[in-house]
Amino acid sequence: MGSISVLLVGKVLPYLEQELDKRYNLFRGIDPSQRAAVLRDHAASIRAVVASSSGGPDAALIEALPKLEIVSSFSVGVDRIDLQKCKEKGVRVTNTPDVLTDEVADLTIGLILAVLRRICECDRYVRSGNWKKGDYKLTTKFSGKTLGILGLGRIGAAVAKRAEGFDCSICYYSRNEKPDSKYKYYPSVVELASNCDVLVVACPLTSETHHIINREVINALGPKGVLINIGRGKHVDEPELVSALLEGRLGGAGLDVFEKEPHVPEELFGLENVVLLPHVGSATVETRTAMADLVLDNLEAHFLGKPLLTPLV
Amino acid sequence: MAEEEKVEGLQQLKHENQDLPQVLVLGSPTCLQTLKQLYSHKFRFLIPNTSLDSLYPLTAPLSSISAVICSASFSLTAPVLRLLPSLRLVVTTSAGTDHIDLNECGCRGIQVAGAGKLFSEEVADMAVGLLIDVMRRVSAADRFVRTSCEAATWDFPLGYKISGKRIGIVGLGSIGMEVAKRLECFGCTILYHSKHKKSAVSYPFYNSVIDLAATSNALVLCCALNEETRHIVNREVMLALGKEGFIVNVGRGSLIDEKQLVKFLMDGEIGGAALDVFEDEPNVPKELLSMDNVVLTPHCAAFTSECIIKLCELVAGNIEASLSDKPLITQVKW
Numbered sequence: 001m002g003s004i005s006v007l008l009v010g011k012v013l014p015y016l017e018q019e020l021d022k023r024y025n026l027f028r029g030i031d032p033s034q035r036a037a038v039l040r041d042h043a044a045s046i047r048a049v050v051a052s053s054s055g056g057p058d059a060a061l062i063e064a065l066p067k068l069e070i071v072s073s074f075s076v077g078v079d080r081i082d083l084q085k086c087k088e089k090g091v092r093v094t095n096t097p098d099v100l101t102d103e104v105a106d107l108t109i110g111l112i113l114a115v116l117r118r119i120c121e122c123d124r125y126v127r128s129g130n131w132k133k134g135d136y137k138l139t140t141k142f143s144g145k146t147l148g149i150l151g152l153g154r155i156g157a158a159v160a161k162r163a164e165g166f167d168c169s170i171c172y173y174s175r176n177e178k179p180d181s182k183y184k185y186y187p188s189v190v191e192l193a194s195n196c197d198v199l200v201v202a203c204p205l206t207s208e209t210h211h212i213i214n215r216e217v218i219n220a221l222g223p224k225g226v227l228i229n230i231g232r233g234k235h236v237d238e239p240e241l242v243s244a245l246l247e248g249r250l251g252g253a254g255l256d257v258f259e260k261e262p263h264v265p266e267e268l269f270g271l272e273n274v275v276l277l278p279h280v281g282s283a284t285v286e287t288r289t290a291m292a293d294l295v296l297d298n299l300e301a302h303f304l305g306k307p308l309l310t311p312l313v
Numbered sequence: 314m315a316e317e318e319k320v321e322g323l324q325q326l327k328h329e330n331q332d333l334p335q336v337l338v339l340g341s342p343t344c345l346q347t348l349k350q351l352y353s354h355k356f357r358f359l360i361p362n363t364s365l366d367s368l369y370p371l372t373a374p375l376s377s378i379s380a381v382i383c384s385a386s387f388s389l390t391a392p393v394l395r396l397l398p399s400l401r402l403v404v405t406t407s408a409g410t411d412h413i414d415l416n417e418c419g420c421r422g423i424q425v426a427g428a429g430k431l432f433s434e435e436v437a438d439m440a441v442g443l444l445i446d447v448m449r450r451v452s453a454a455d456r457f458v459r460t461s462c463e464a465a466t467w468d469f470p471l472g473y474k475i476s477g478k479r480i481g482i483v484g485l486g487s488i489g490m491e492v493a494k495r496l497e498c499f500g501c502t503i504l505y506h507s508k509h510k511k512s513a514v515s516y517p518f519y520n521s522v523i524d525l526a527a528t529s530n531a532l533v534l535c536c537a538l539n540e541e542t543r544h545i546v547n548r549e550v551m552l553a554l555g556k557e558g559f560i561v562n563v564g565r566g567s568l569i570d571e572k573q574l575v576k577f578l579m580d581g582e583i584g585g586a587a588l589d590v591f592e593d594e595p596n597v598p599k600e601l602l603s604m605d606n607v608v609l610t611p612h613c614a615a616f617t618s619e620c621i622i623k624l625c626e627l628v629a630g631n632i633e634a635s636l637s638d639k640p641l642i643t644q645v646k647w
Contacts, residue, residue, distance in 0.1 A: 011466065054466075102476035106499060110451050113442030117617075120446075120455040122610040127602045131595040131611040135343060141617040142442075143434040165498030166438065262467045269459045276458040277451065278467035284449070286474040 004303060005045040007038060009061070010052030012074045016292035020050060023296070030055060039064055048072065048299055053279065054261070056080025062089060070302045072295045075282075076100055076155075078312060079205040079232055086313050093313035094298040097154065099290040100282035105158035107281050108230050109166075111254030112147075112198055114275040115226050116140045121272045143167050148196030150189060150212065151203025152178055155230070159200055171196055174203075189213070193220035198228060205232035213237065218244045226252040230281050233259040242267050245274060256281050333357040334636055336380045337397070340387025342406040343616055348382075348625045356632065358382075380632050385409055385612075386594070391417040402635040404628050405645075408432055408488070408615070411538040411565055415647045426631035429643030430487040431623055432615035437491030439614035440533050440563045443587035444480075444496075446608045447559050448473045448531070453605040473530075473557070473584070476500045481529030483522060483545065484536020484564065485511055492533055504529060508541070522546065526553035531561065538565035548573045557584045563614045566591040575600050578607060589614045 006024040008017065020026045027042055029035030046065045049057050052074040059082040062068060070092040071081055078095050086093050114120050117139045125136050147163045149156040149172040160170045160183060171184040173192040178185070186192040189212055193199055199221055203209050213227065213236040221227060227250060229236055238259045244250040245268065252273035258264050261279055268274050282288065298309050336356045338345060349358055359378070379399050383389050385407035391414045394400065400423050403413060408428045418425055446452050449472035457469055480496050482489045482505040493503045493516065503516040506525045510518040519525035522545055526532055532554060536542050546560065546569040554560065560583065562569055571592045577583045578601070585606035591597050594612055601607050630642050 102500065103474060106445060106475045107449055107451075109499075110442065110445030110449055113438060114446065114451050114455070117439055117442055119439075119442050119608065119610060120452045122613060123446075123452045123608055124456075126597055126609040126611050131597070135616075136611050136613050138343070138616050138618040138621060139613070141435055141619040142438045162495075162498045165495040167434075262461075262464055264458055275451070275455050277454045278458050278461075278469050280449070280454055280469060280472065283469070283471050284474040285471045288471060 004047055005042060006048040006050060006299070007035075007042075007046045007065070008050045009035065009057060010050070010055035010074065010080070012050065012052050012295075013288045013292050015289060016050075016074060016295060019292070019296055024048070024299075035061075048302075050074060050295060050299075051078075051081055053077055053080070058082050059085040062086060062091065070094070070299065072298045074291055074295050077205060077232060079234075083313055091313070092302060092308060092311060094295070094308055094310050095312050096291040096294045097310055099294060100287050101154045101158050103284055103287045104155050104230055104281040105162055107256065107277075108155075108159045108200055108202075108228060109162050111228050111230070111256065111275055111277070112200075112226070113142055115228070115252045115254045115273065116142045116145075116198075118272065120275050145169075145197040146171065146195065148172065148186075148192045148199045149183075150192065150199065150201045151209075151231070152181065152183070153202065153204075156200070156202035159202060175208075189217050190220045193217045193225065194222075196221075197224070198226045200228045201231040201235045203231060203235070205234055210234050211237045213241070215240045215244070218250050221250060223248055224251045226250075226254065228254040230256045233257040233261060238265060245271055334380065334632070335359055335378055336382055336632060337361075337375070337378045338382045339389070340384030342382065342384035344406055344621050344624045344628070347621050348628060351622070351625050352629050355629065380404070380635065382406065382628055382632075383413070385412055387412060389413045394418070394421065394423070402426065402632065402641075404631050406624060406628060408436075409537055409565060410645050410647075415645070419647070424635060424641055425645040426635075426641045426643050427645045428615075428624060428627065431627055431643075432620060433487040433491045435617050435620055436488045436535075436563050436614040437495055439589060439610070440488070440492045440535065440561055441495050443561045443563070443589065443608055443610070444531060444533065444559070445475055447561065447585045447587040447606065448475050450605070452608050456605075473559075478502070478530040479504060479528060481505065481519070481525040481532045482516075483507075483525070483532055483534045483568070484542075485514065485516070486535065486537070488563070489533075489535035490514075492535060507536075522550050523553045526550045526558070529554065529558070531559040534560070534562045534564045534568050536564050536568065538567055543567050544570045546570065546574075548577075551577050551583050554583060556582060559584050560586045561588075562586070563589045566594065571598065578604060 004024050007027045007029050009029050027038045029038045047067050047069050049071045062085045068091050073095045076095050076097050143166045146169040152172040152174045173186050173189050242265045254275045256277040337359045380402045382404050394417050402424050404426045477500045479502045485505045485507045505516050506519045506522050575598045587608040589610045634641050
């Protein structure tokens with residue numbers, strides 16, 4: 001398959017890039033000028049695009065690749081890919097569900113504990129020598145608190161399962177109530193936010209969920225509430241979140257994603273009730289390797305005429 | 314320890330409410346302020362006007378004291394106990410009792426009460442938070458974000474998966490069981506070492522900590538500190554745990570051979586460590602202060618605002634029980 005042309009448009013694990021290079025005729029088009037050069041010379045031959053959470057083919061790019069057959073994303077979120085355009089053009093799309101579910105759920109609990117128990121702040125306290133002057137202050141217990149999950153999909157359910165080990169009460173909001181779920185359903189995000197201590201954003205980013213965490217929801221969560229975002233930055237109205245934190249209208253936040261990564265609002269850097277992570281939800285050696293293998297296996301299956309492993313479109 | 318306490322000379326209190334039972338408070342426990350707010354109408358709290366681990370050299374008041382509240386940072390040694398000839402009760406605000414000379418208490422018929430299981434959930438929560446932090450590099454990542462504003466992309470090293478891993482718990486008491494319960498929900502395999510195998514528990518038991526370490530991805534230390542457990546995590550155990558192994562310590566600093574741990578962390582012989590406790594608090598080996606594969610917290614695993622009031626209630630309850638010759642709520646037996 002060394003002659004099949006593949007275009008890489010998002011940042012991926014080095015192992016994946018190396019394998020794509022070995023198996024295919026790989027073109028790198030992550031930065032815009034690189035991409036323009038590739039398109040100029042090779043647009044007509046590209047049969048596959050590999051995307052990730054940092055970059056995916058929009059309608060314009062899909063139109064520019066007449067031989068495009070498949071987009072394989074190194075992520076579970078596909079908000080960077082114009083799925084509608086892919087459907088229209090008969091382009092297949094695959095992502096990496098399930099292999100990162102546990103990872104993201106683990107980190108979510110880690111974020112909650114880091115915020116409530118001020119673990120990162122405590123670490124800073126020790127490293128700066130402040131412990132010699134006195135103890136750190138009291139923090140907030142996690143066990144027994146009420147966890148609200150926005151989006152009870154694979155990741156949301158995995159977070160809930162872990163939180164049960166901490167005797168948390170679980171409630172959720174989803175597009176549709178899940179009749180088999182043992183957790184309490186709220187028909188709106190505002191009601192969910194009003195009734196929980198910690199709100200976890202775990203739904204896909206779509207036009208409906210863009211800025212689903214807005215001023216009203218943040219105010220409902222309140223001065224003792226904590227927002228945890230392991231979805232996409234655009235789920236949250238970021239300027240509203242920043243002002244709520246600065247004004248004390250929101251108790252705290254644990255954020256793995258931001259509206260314009262890698263840009264993070266600098267006003268957050270001085271706050272002790274926030275934890276800021278560089279989009280590492282799935283960032284373990286084990287999971288990134290499994291995700292890479294899924295991308296490679298989906299591409300291989302496609303070009304061998306076999307069924308795709310994890311198709312979305 | 315706690316924030317600056319109001320200094321009270323023991324002599325001044327002679328003139329105040331003489332009828333209330335006197336309770337000597339040693340080691341500035343974190344709950345002291347709340348204790349005074351809630352129980353000054355029931356007890357006369359006597360606080361030595363020194364911040365050192367030594368009693369103000371005094372006379373009459375000490376000889377009549379029958380109850381002492383003591384924090385984990387105060388060494389209640391035999392010499393100190395001998396300054397209190399009427400002592401009948403020691404209430405420690407910690408779950409641990411390694412700072413108290415229990416033998417001396419036993420010889421003198423002094424009862425000891427501890428925090429019992431009060432902090433177990435809090436400490437277990439923190440243990441899990443520390444485990445996730447060190448394996449997924451949470452604190453290091455937070456530092457990275459706050460200092461890399463100008464970066465064009467985020468290039469941050471990958472962490473290690475926690476779900477499904479093998480976690481070796483050293484000490485399967487109340488805290489150890491709470492840790493196990495939480496990590497089971499992460500799909501982890503729980504293994505343990507304890508003084509004795511626990512028949513009611515189905516987790517695989519390891520008589521040797523070295524064998525436990527050899528088969529675990531991480532060790533979580535939850536046991537009490539005593540003669541048998543001092544440096545229970547030594548050079549051999551750490552080598553068995555290996556270069557991709559992690560240690561979480563929410564017990565006592567001296568459970569680990571700290572000098573050896575530092576050396577192994579510097580040499581890459583061990584994957585990382587998350588420590589809430591140290592051999593010589595509040596001093597932390599300076600080599601650790603610049604490492605990204607360690608998480609360091611200031612002995613605060615138990616301290617949440619939720620538990621402080623409960624702790625005060627427990628302390629007061631134990632004192633009242635002792636005063637009325639009733640069984641203590643959380644008597645420490647040894």
